Amino acid sequence: MKRFALPLLAILALAGCTTGGMTLEPIPGSITYHAQPRTKLTKAPVGSTFEHQFIDDRGREVFETYRIEPDRSLSIVRRYVRVEVF
Numbered sequence: 001m002k003r004f005a006l007p008l009l010a011i012l013a014l015a016g017c018t019t020g021g022m023t024l025e026p027i028p029g030s031i032t033y034h035a036q037p038r039t040k041l042t043k044a045p046v047g048s049t050f051e052h053q054f055i056d057d058r059g060r061e062v063f064e065t066y067r068i069e070p071d072r073s074l075s076i077v078r079r080y081v082r083v084e085v086f
Helices: 002-015
Strands: 049-055 061-068 074-082
Touching: none
Parallel strands: none
Antiparallel strands: 049 061, 061 074
């Protein structure tokens, strides 16, 4: 039984490293909250990123990083919420 434990733990650890299927869903204030923007970003290179900053419905400052996909749609690649501690 012990000889199966180490490979099993290694498989479980590696399974946690995959990035497929992990997408951030838009929240109120996100550029893509209701849908993709109607205007296409035609001059920006595919794969380039930009940031968007807004205040969410709970009063927190939110920073999102978007990537321009090959079809010119936007995908959220990172979200950071700044929570102030008093």
